[in-house]
Amino acid sequence: MAGTIITLEDLQNFKQELxxxxxxxxxxxxxxxxxxxxxxxxxxxxxxxxxxxxxxLRINGTLPFTKIGGVIFYDYDDIQKMIESNKSNRDFPSRKNNPWRNV
Known part of the structure; x- marks a missing residue:
């Protein structure tokens, strides 16, 4: 039976990959x-x-849901869409008013 020698470098590479x-x-x-x-x-x-x-969010139709029996379920994709559709840039300064624009 042939043996394989494992070096310290082999172990370090394995550790990094892991x-x-x-x-x-x-x-x-x-x-x-x-x-x-x-x-x-x-x-x-x-x-x-x-x-x-x-x-x-359910009542005003912002977040779609499915009710089965007494349990309400939400589709993860619908949650992501709701977050994306409500994204706003109002907290970021506009480019023309940004003093750091030319930096």
Missing amino acids: LTDLEKILSQRQTTPARKWLKSHEVRRLLTLSPGTLQT
């Missing part, structure tokens, strides 16, 4: 939930909303 793969997996996990459909308590935790605010 850390890179783990970072990639963790970053994907943080941006995308494990499931497509989320329950109300999951959406409240994700968006840091009160139950009343979430109910208001």
